[in-house]
Ligand SMILES: Nc1ncnc2c1ncn2[C@@H]1O[C@H](COP(=O)(O)OP(=O)(O)OP(=O)(O)O)[C@@H](O)[C@H]1O
């Protein structure tokens with residue numbers, strides 16, 4: 397999948413400013429960035445709901461609108477249809493994309509039970525997190541080659557989030573291409589081969605390990621009383637600590653701290 401110089405504005409508000417990327421088949425890539433950084437705008441262009449103002453996106457050689465048949469999507473603001481049962485919802489999505497009713501229903505039950513959801517429960521009676529799970533399952537039931545997940549685990553409890561992670565790891569092993577946005581940097585760090593930091597433009601791109609290495613010349617010094625953080629270069633660390641008149645903790649940058657440094 398390639399994006400070349402994608403621009404997208406809402407009126408005068410530029411959301412994507414010359415975004416280019418290249419994602420290989422079977423890669424797991426996360427887009428990270430602050431609220432309003434243009435991630436959802438970019439995702440919506442990837443799954444063909446919006447057209448770029450300039451530039452283009454090609455997916456397996458095709459325009460996004462055509463490539464949609466290879467994709468499973470969880471939109472950021474997506475909500476499942478309230479009046480169905482979980483099983484009906486997932487079955488319907490499976491039938492829309494590829495399966496017969498019987499196949500879709502069997503697969504729907506299997507996935508729902510795997511994720512701990514009663515297939516007969518009505519969607520409007522499910523908790524917020526379980527509604528989110530129904531959406532995720534509805535996106536993956538058709539066994540798509542490409543998954544586009546815009547903050548899929550928002551609102552999930554830690555255990556449910558890990559169930560989703562485990563499932564995504566399995567999907568990656570099967571060779572699927574997965575594109576994720578998340579504000580949980582641990583999620584990005586655990587799952588993705590590569591990350592893009594996006595704030596209108598792409599600010600930084602690379603493997604998590606490479607990015608951490610690049611930033612490893614910085615230490616994070618935390619004032620343990622006030623919680624204030626300082627980013628200090630290795631060669632300046634001793635002098636900084638010598639002058640510090642507070643109790644401190646020193647750590648190497650995590651992905652989260654790199655994020656804070658880039659965007660604050
Ligand atoms: N439908 C819309 N109409 C007008 N402006 C919009 C619309 N959708 C997004 N925007 C604006 O475009 C910019 C990018 O928003 P976008 O939703 O793509 O960011 P995001 O990175 O997904 O943010 P978040 O992390 O909060 O989900 C923001 O300034 C936002 O206000």
Ligand SMILES: [Mg+2]
Nearest residue numbers: 435436437472
């Ligand atoms: Mg968003």
